[in-house]
Amino acid sequence: MRLRALFRAGLATTAAVGSLATAAVVAPTAQAATGNLQITKVVVNGGQDIVLGTAVKSVTVTATISEDSGLKAVWMHLEQRSGDNLRFDVHGLATCSGTGTVKTCSRTFTFDPRSDVIYNSLAGRNGWWAYVQVEAQDGDYASGDFPSVGLRRQTALTMDAGPEPVRKGTTLTASGRLTAANWDTNTWTALSGQSVQLQYCTYPCTGYTTVRTVTTNSTGYLKASLTASADGYWRWYYPATTWAQPRISNADFVDVR
CATH class of the missing domain: 2.60.40.10 (Immunoglobulins)
Known part of the structure; x- marks a missing residue:
């Protein structure tokens, strides 16, 4: 399993946030959870395949999270993988709202076809995933991979x-x-x-x-x-x-x- 980016209080928050670089910090195994924290729903691009031309496009990932305390940090990845090979990855901290037990968190990523990390072979539905990692104020933790929509030319x-x-x-x-x-x-x-x-x-x-x-x-x-x-x-x-x-x-x- 590849390395994940894990944000914790006290670590730098600006380096590589929203960048296309592969994370290089060890993280807990995907699908892990502690306490009553749950990631109940993850939606990429409103549930519609991402259609990309030759201009920059914004793509939003939204997660619904159930937790009885506040959230310390929510980290999101949108990526395309072929086996153990990470072919595309954008990631960063999400912004959250909600005062009850249900919180909604989202992060908007930029797809720029003029960059050298987006190429024709990325198009399709296979291998696309959203990864969400959450830390709560009371120490609860949850993370997991979630199916994503595809990318179309x-x-x-x-x-x-x-x-x-x-x-x-x-x-x-x-x-x-x-x-x-x-x-x-x-x-x-x-x-x-x-x-x-x-x-x-x-x-x-x-x-x-x-x-x-x-x-x-x-x-x-x-x-x-x-x-x-x-x-x-x-x-x-x-x-x-x-x-x-x-x-x-x-x-x-x-x-x-």
Whole structure:
């Protein structure tokens, strides 16, 4: 088991707080507890996967803690692990509120894709954990690992359908392009080999139907040709994998005459 950061009264509180450095202070075993102190709930990013583009994003970890005395210190980590290999870690002291036995503590971390510690292979749901460690005023202690949401690469998807207008019974062509934030280069790059659904809604639109599934080419482009039958809206829908953000393109209305 890797080393944990353990904050106690009298230790320096500024060094490495909120940094990306790996903690180097020995801590008790995860899931340990003494007294009646309990960590009853931990939520990362409101329970939604973290979607990260090429700009800085704030991510909040919130813990609900049951304890009959005051809290001395609450330390939080948000990390990604592969076996014993710690691949990503942000950590720091949380801020707490609540005067009864139930306290709410939170810490907001900064994800900066321009740094060299965030790269494409971190995307997905596997290996992401929140670690919370709590000390109470009466000496009670609790710590544990809690499942976290995943990290997804932000996507963009365009749609163009035409010609406009188009004669009934002739060919209508839908095209578009799928791209995603690339944290290795801090740019937007094509997503190739991805299945994207072409959806249609007859005017007046009450609901879309998938009419074809298309795979993006090596440069992320999509193209499909169909027979024009009636006025309606066309769009692309990318359901995504666990490492990318699902995306619906703009809807393009085509007048069929």
